[in-house]
Amino acid sequence: xxxxxxxxxxxxxxxxxxxxxxxxxxxxxxxxxxxxxxxxxxxxxxxxxxxxxxxxxxxxxxxxxxxxxxxxxxxxxxxxxxxxxxxxxxxxxxxxxxxxxxxxxxxxxxxxxxxxxxxxxxxxxxxxxxxxxxxxxxxxxxxxxxxxxxxxxxxxxxxxxxxxxxxxxxxxxxxxxxxxxxxxxxxxxxxxxx
Amino acid sequence: xxxxxxxxxxxxxxxxxxxxxxxxxxxxxxxxxxxxxxxxxxxxxxxxxxxxxxxxxxxxxxxxxxxxxxxxxxxxxxxxxxxxxxxxxxxxxxxxxxxxxxxxxxxxxxxxxxxxxxxxxxxxxxxxxxxxxxxxxxxxxxxxxxxxxxxxxxxxxxxxxxxxxxxxxxxxxxxxxxxxxxxxxxxxxxxxxxxxxxxxxxxxxxxxxxxxxxxxxxxxxxxxxxxxxxxxxxxxxxxxxxxxxxxxxxxxxxxxxxxxxxxxxxxxxxxxxxxxxxxx
Numbered sequence: 001x002x003x004x005x006x007x008x009x010x011x012x013x014x015x016x017x018x019x020x021x022x023x024x025x026x027x028x029x030x031x032x033x034x035x036x037x038x039x040x041x042x043x044x045x046x047x048x049x050x051x052x053x054x055x056x057x058x059x060x061x062x063x064x065x066x067x068x069x070x071x072x073x074x075x076x077x078x079x080x081x082x083x084x085x086x087x088x089x090x091x092x093x094x095x096x097x098x099x100x101x102x103x104x105x106x107x108x109x110x111x112x113x114x115x116x117x118x119x120x121x122x123x124x125x126x127x128x129x130x131x132x133x134x135x136x137x138x139x140x141x142x143x144x145x146x147x148x149x150x151x152x153x154x155x156x157x158x159x160x161x162x163x164x165x166x167x168x169x170x171x172x173x174x175x176x177x178x179x180x181x182x183x184x185x186x187x188x189x190x191x192x193x194x
Numbered sequence: 195x196x197x198x199x200x201x202x203x204x205x206x207x208x209x210x211x212x213x214x215x216x217x218x219x220x221x222x223x224x225x226x227x228x229x230x231x232x233x234x235x236x237x238x239x240x241x242x243x244x245x246x247x248x249x250x251x252x253x254x255x256x257x258x259x260x261x262x263x264x265x266x267x268x269x270x271x272x273x274x275x276x277x278x279x280x281x282x283x284x285x286x287x288x289x290x291x292x293x294x295x296x297x298x299x300x301x302x303x304x305x306x307x308x309x310x311x312x313x314x315x316x317x318x319x320x321x322x323x324x325x326x327x328x329x330x331x332x333x334x335x336x337x338x339x340x341x342x343x344x345x346x347x348x349x350x351x352x353x354x355x356x357x358x359x360x361x362x363x364x365x366x367x368x369x370x371x372x373x374x375x376x377x378x379x380x381x382x383x384x385x386x387x388x389x390x391x392x393x394x395x396x397x398x399x400x401x402x403x404x405x406x407x408x409x410x411x412x413x414x415x416x417x418x419x420x421x422x423x424x425x426x427x428x429x430x431x432x433x434x435x436x437x438x439x440x441x442x443x444x445x446x447x448x449x450x451x452x453x454x455x456x457x458x459x460x461x462x463x464x465x466x467x468x469x470x471x472x473x474x
């Protein structure tokens with residue numbers, strides 16, 4: 001009985017210390033695809049402790065990803081915020097992607113950030129990634145500060161769409177609360193193995 | 195490789211071999227065709243007329259409903275005419291649900307879909323003239339890969355002096371009529387719905403009272419607006435429950451949104467009923 005009471009009180013304490021708005025980002029660890037098409041170094045969220053991290057679900061075959069890479073949406077943001085100590089990481093949970101083809105795409109678009117091999121879908125399922133693109137912004141404490149769509153313009157019609165990732169990063173860097181912590185993502189469904 | 199032509203040819207060969215094998219092997223031409231159809235050949239100034247678009251979709255591909263589900267993008271039609279043509283809301287026929295890899299729910303159409311949109315003939319339109327209409331159509335067709343599509347279609351409506359002057363050219367409209375959902379108030383003898391809970395409550399519940407004949411099972415399609423997140427829907431014949439939260443910073447939250455209850459009638463036909471969900 002005493003053990004039960006102890007366990008219950010510990011549970012209550014841990015539950016109350018992480019409020020509903022401060023969900024911690026799931027950990028991840030996977031190998032990154034190298035530009036020569038081979039699999040390289042392991043990248044883990046643990047290694048990035050203390051940094052702000054943007055995790056982007058990608059699939060070069062998805063027309064929404066294609067459109068954004070044509071206009072350099074992600075690569076430009078990664079470069080801009082990379083200079084402000086934000087680490088950009090892309091994840092590909094497409095069950096059947098070929099590293100060689102992915103490497104070609106990385107070279108074509110000058111992708112400077114790691115693109116992780118998640119063909120097993122482990123990281124995708126841990127994050128609940130639904131679409132490509134699907135964006136997650138993790139703050140310096142490891143909490144999920146933003147999750148959802150890259151911007152408010154799924155059809156690509158707008159001249160100046162509102163980019164939710166840069167909005168969240170700007171607010172975090174300025175020490176302000178994130179005004180839009182979650183939106184519904186748009187894009188193709190993540191092509192999971194199962 | 196100093197000769198530029200040699201380089202060009204070599205480059206082309208490399209590009210051809212580098213193309214993903216799947217794209218070469220799959221025939222994605224004419225995955226989806228669209229055709230605009232007017233409800234009538236002619237109408238008088240001030241009359242309300244429907245424009246429809248018939249989509250033919252190569253099986254097993256699908257296109258999406260107004261709420262695509264957990265992934266995908268809604269089918270869109272923008273209808274324009276001269277001046278500030280008064281155009282109503284795009285109407286979608288009753289969708290089907292499908293599961294995408296990773297157990298992601300999708301709502302949309304397989305085989306074919308007929309969407310329609312009403313417009314009002316301007317009061318300034320001159321009888322004897324023609325009203326030129328233009329439809330900008332966009333969709334996302336997915337199977338295990340996704341291919342977006344777009345089309346521009348035009349149609350002309352003759353302007354008549356008198357109302358109801360033409361035979362309705364509407365066999366397509368008539369044949370699709372029963373495939374559109376009906377508002378709950380039009381079927382009050384079949385079903386009554388009582389909602390408990392609003393945004394801010396832990397759970398929202400729709401209590402369904404089937405007056406005479408309860409279907410064996412039902413499906414529920416919420417058209418959740420972008421300002422809200424709907425989770426853990428539990429659907430049973432007499433109750434639908436779900437959780438609703440506001441997505442801060444996404445704009446003004448609407449007072450209600452539409453959802454569809456879909457069931458199969460005794461005659462084996464899929465029937466959709468529009469159930470509004472009150473938010474606040």
